[in-house]
Amino acid sequence: MLPEQLQENELAAALAAHYPAAITGAVVAHGELTLHIEPDDILAVLEFFKRQQQFERLSTVTAVDRYPLEPRFEIVYHLQSVARNLRVRLKASVAGEISSATAVYAAANWYEREVFDLFGVVFSGHPNPKRIMMPDDWEGHPLRRDFPTHGFKYTYGEQQ
Amino acid sequence: MSETITEPLLHQEPEAGATRRMTLNMGPQHPSTHGVLRVVLELDGEFIEKATPEIGYLHTGIEKQCEALNWQQVITLTDRVDYLANLSNNLCYSLAVEKLLGLEVPPKAQFLRVLLAELTRINSHLVWLGTHALDLGAMTMFFLTFREREDLLRIFEMFSGQRLMTSYIRPGGLALDPPRGWEKPVRAFLADFPSKIDEYESLLNANPIWLRRTQGIGILPVDEMLEIGITGPLIRAAGIPLDARKMTPYSSYEKFDFNVPTETGNDVFARYTVRMAEMRESLKIVKQALEGMPEGPTRAEAHRVVLPEREKMKTQMEALIYHFKIVTEGIAVPEGEVFQVVESPRGELGYYVVSDGSGKPLRVHMRTPSFGNLQGLPNLVEKRQISDSIAIMGSLDFVLGDCDR
Numbered sequence: 001m002l003p004e005q006l007q008e009n010e011l012a013a014a015l016a017a018h019y020p021a022a023i024t025g026a027v028v029a030h031g032e033l034t035l036h037i038e039p040d041d042i043l044a045v046l047e048f049f050k051r052q053q054q055f056e057r058l059s060t061v062t063a064v065d066r067y068p069l070e071p072r073f074e075i076v077y078h079l080q081s082v083a084r085n086l087r088v089r090l091k092a093s094v095a096g097e098i099s100s101a102t103a104v105y106a107a108a109n110w111y112e113r114e115v116f117d118l119f120g121v122v123f124s125g126h127p128n129p130k131r132i133m134m135p136d137d138w139e140g141h142p143l144r145r146d147f148p149t150h151g152f153k154y155t156y157g158e159q160q
Numbered sequence: 161m162s163e164t165i166t167e168p169l170l171h172q173e174p175e176a177g178a179t180r181r182m183t184l185n186m187g188p189q190h191p192s193t194h195g196v197l198r199v200v201l202e203l204d205g206e207f208i209e210k211a212t213p214e215i216g217y218l219h220t221g222i223e224k225q226c227e228a229l230n231w232q233q234v235i236t237l238t239d240r241v242d243y244l245a246n247l248s249n250n251l252c253y254s255l256a257v258e259k260l261l262g263l264e265v266p267p268k269a270q271f272l273r274v275l276l277a278e279l280t281r282i283n284s285h286l287v288w289l290g291t292h293a294l295d296l297g298a299m300t301m302f303f304l305t306f307r308e309r310e311d312l313l314r315i316f317e318m319f320s321g322q323r324l325m326t327s328y329i330r331p332g333g334l335a336l337d338p339p340r341g342w343e344k345p346v347r348a349f350l351a352d353f354p355s356k357i358d359e360y361e362s363l364l365n366a367n368p369i370w371l372r373r374t375q376g377i378g379i380l381p382v383d384e385m386l387e388i389g390i391t392g393p394l395i396r397a398a399g400i401p402l403d404a405r406k407m408t409p410y411s412s413y414e415k416f417d418f419n420v421p422t423e424t425g426n427d428v429f430a431r432y433t434v435r436m437a438e439m440r441e442s443l444k445i446v447k448q449a450l451e452g453m454p455e456g457p458t459r460a461e462a463h464r465v466v467l468p469e470r471e472k473m474k475t476q477m478e479a480l481i482y483h484f485k486i487v488t489e490g491i492a493v494p495e496g497e498v499f500q501v502v503e504s505p506r507g508e509l510g511y512y513v514v515s516d517g518s519g520k521p522l523r524v525h526m527r528t529p530s531f532g533n534l535q536g537l538p539n540l541v542e543k544r545q546i547s548d549s550i551a552i553m554g555s556l557d558f559v560l561g562d563c564d565r
Contacts, residue, residue, distance in 0.1 A: 030259050030498050056386045059501075060527035064514055076512065078499055078527070082386065082400065085407050089499060107389030110535045118223075133219040133564060142224055149228040 009033060011053065011088055018048055032089060039075075039092040039099075046077065046104045049088065055079040059087070061101065061111035063119045067145040071095040073121050100126040118143035181209060186549075188217050194291060195560030199537070199549075206545050211538045215531075218564040226524035230490030231257060232331060234524060239325040241526055242562035244287055247280040247316075248504040250329035253524075255410055256500035256513040257331040260493050263462055267454040269333040270412040275346070275449040276319065276328065277411075277502075278442040282353070283312045284505035284557075285435050289360065292432075292554035296373050300363060308356050311349050318342060331491065332466035333459030343450060350447055357439055364432075374429040378540050378552040382426070388539055389532040392507025393438065394556065397423045397430035404503040415452070416445050428555040435557075465491050490519030504529055506557055530562035 011033060012026050022045050025036035037045050049055040059078040066072050075098055077090040092098060100123035101108035112123045113132040120141035123129065131138065140147055187198040196217035202210040222241060226234045238249040251273055258265060265273075286305040293301035313323040319338055320328035328335050364370045380390075382398045395402050403420040405413045421437035423430035459466045467486055468479035495517040501510045507529030514523040533556050540556070541549040 029496055032499060034497070056383075058389065059508065059510060060512070060525070060532075062512060062523075062525040062527075064523045076525075078510070078512070082402055087408075087499070087501075089497075106387045107532070107535065110531065131216075133216040135216075142221060145227075147224075149224055 011086070014053065015045065015048060018052075019045060032087065034089045034091060037090050037092050039094045042075075042077075042090070042092050043099050043101065043104060045090060046079075046101055049079055049090075050104055053081065054083045055081045055086075055088065057082060058101070058105035058107045058111075061108050061115060063115045063121055063143075065119060065143065065145045066093075073119060075115065075121065077101065094121065096120065097122045097124060099124055102127060117141070120144065180204075184546075188214075194553075194558065197534070197558070197560055197563075201546065201549075203546065206547075208541050208544055208546055208549060211541045211549070213534055213537050215534065215560070216564055218560045220561075220565065222565045223524055223526065226521055228520070230519055231493055231521060232486070232491055234521065235327050235330055236325070239327055240561065241528065241565055242504065242506070242509075242530070242559050243324060244284040244559055245280050245504050245506065245509075245562075246324065246326055247276045247329060248502055248509055249526075250327060251277055251411065252500055252502040252504075252509050252511045253513070254329050254331045255502065256498045256511045257491075257493060259498045259500060260496050260513065260515055261331070261462075261465060261491070262494075263332060263460055263465060265333055265411075265460050266457050267412065268456045269458040269460075271449045271453050272334060272338065272458065273329055273411045274413060274416065275446050276316075278445045278449070279312055279315060279346075279349075281442045281505045282439050283309055283316075285439050286312070288435065288505075288554075288557045289432075292557070293364065293370070295550050295554045296370065298364065298367065298370060301360065304356070304360065304363075308353065311345070311352075315345050315349065318345060330466075332462055333457070337458050346446065346450060350443060350450070353443060354440070357436060361436060371429070373548075373551050374432060374555075375425075375427060377428045377544075377548050378431075378555055379426050380536065380540055384539060385536065388536040390507075390536045391532055392504070392529050392557075393431050393434045394507070394533060396421065397434045398426040399424045402508075404501045404508060408501060410500070410502060416448050418445050418448075428551050431555040492517070492519060493521075499527075501527075506530055506559070506562065507533060526565055528562045528565065530558035530560070531565075534558050534563055 012035060016023055019041060022038050022041035023035060024038055027034045057080040059080050062076050064074040064076060066074060071093045073094050075092045075094060079088050100112055110132060112126055113130060115121050116123060116129060117131040117133050118141055182203045184201045184203055185198060186201055188196040198214040200212040201208050222237050225237055235250060238253045239246040241249050286309045290302040290305035316326055317323045320326040382400060385395055385398055391402060399422055401420045401422050406420050418441045421434050421441060423434050463482045468483050472479040473483050493515040495515055497514040499510055499512045501508055509529055510527035512525040513521060516522040540552050
């Protein structure tokens with residue numbers, strides 16, 4: 001559902017016309033448009049922005065951990081249209097799994113690996129679902145809010 | 161990772177019809193990787209069949225540490241993201257926090273920010289030029305560019321007291337007023353530097369080795385570049401004027417008259433030409449900033465955000481209280497989220513900052529240009545000769561600290 005004050009926003013209205021069920025919320029704050037998307041529809045919405053709205057670039061994919069809220073992860077996509085000089089932010093709240101955007105934007109590959117590595121969100125259909133930052137034998141996902149900043153294996157000064 | 165290490169160096173029994181491939185580890189200590197990048201190359205003779213960059217050797221958990229620090233303490237971490245363009249990172253984070261706070265920065269601070277960001281661009285391009293030319297065998301360039309870089313580092317030191325980790329641009333303005341007579345070294349640099357760029361070009365533009373190692377190398381179609389997330393001088397060398405300074409001006413860039421240099425060559429040489437032209441444009445911007453420098457304060461009038469002057473703290477009780485509150489509790493940033501983009505020397509630098517209204521950020525995500533550009537490395541080097549990969553990696557101009565964070 002699109003809030004009334006956003007009916008006149010061209011991008012939001014265009015998406016609402018095509019996928020009315022996909023939008024769960026929309027905000028314009030600090031001059032930036034944020035669209036909350038149903039996680040199941042994320043690929044269709046990304047496809048819509050890329051093919052029909054000239055958003056050629058996926059700038060970044062990241063996540064925000066809203067622990068202890070449920071569902072805890074917000075997957076955040078930043079898209080840019082170079083031709084129209086526009087940016088849009090898409091958000092999907094998930095408990096731990098979402099479809100991979102690599103089929104739409106090749107650039108999502110490393111960003112999704114990073115989110116998987118640091119948050120533990122699984123991207124189904126990702127071509128190379130491996131850790132990218134941490135060592136392969138690392139336990140846990142460091143950017144989760146319930147992961148202590150100093151790590152679980154902190155022994156400096158307290159060994160013996 | 162472990163399976164690639166234990167893989168035999170030569171695939172003994174090739175499948176029917178396939179050629180024998182050799183796996184070669186480039187890095188993590190190879191000098192041309194400028195840091196600790198490891199690229200696993202599968203070679204067919206001199207040609208690269210498959211390249212797999214392995215990053216993360218410099219992952220220091222900066223995004224995690226940001227969540228444990230106060231809003232104003234994060235500035236010191238932003239320096240360490242990209243250690244060749246620390247002022248661009250300071251600027252991007254400060255702009256994001258100011259947007260969340262709804263804070264307007266005085267014009268003098270905005271102009272000084274532009275001036276410093278452009279000097280940072282020149283500084284970064286000088287390091288790139290020196291090391292890139294060194295990789296391709298032109299050793300003299302390294303000494304020449306580091307000679308001029310020294311002048312720039314002295315200017316940064318004069319402003320902030322630090323040569324590399326400046327932390328000079330802060331939410332609300334600048335850390336310190338610029339010292340008296342700061343214009344003099346900047347003017348001297350402005351007068352001196354154009355002839356130095358000519359000197360670099362006279363050494364390289366007619367150098368047959370340089371030309372043969374850069375021209376026609378590393379070409380990638382433009383739509384593929386956009387698709388894989390390449391930004392900065394690389395995409396501008398492919399003819400797309402993608403530059404955040406023009407497209408979404410910040411920190412009063414709209415008041416400056418400058419061009420966004422583009423090329424159509426799309427090869428390593430075109431990227432070199434674009435960066436050389438960018439240094440000249442940066443000089444133009446610095447000159448305009450110097451001449452049009454507004455009068456006034458360098459910090460916003462915001463008691464709850466900007467630390468009070470030392471003198472006021474000794475005479476006014478309120479100033480002392482605000483100082484105490486900012487230092488102990490941190491700035492209270494209203495709830496919200498911002499994606500601030502600036503044009504770093506390497507490309508699109510974006511800070512995605514989320515606040516839950518407390519004294520610490522809920523999330524600071526850095527969309528760093530090196531990470532985005534490095535993802536395109538396999539597309540750039542595959543099916544090309546191994547010696548060309550050195551030139552191509554040099555033209556990417558990545559900083560591994562920027563990539564791994």
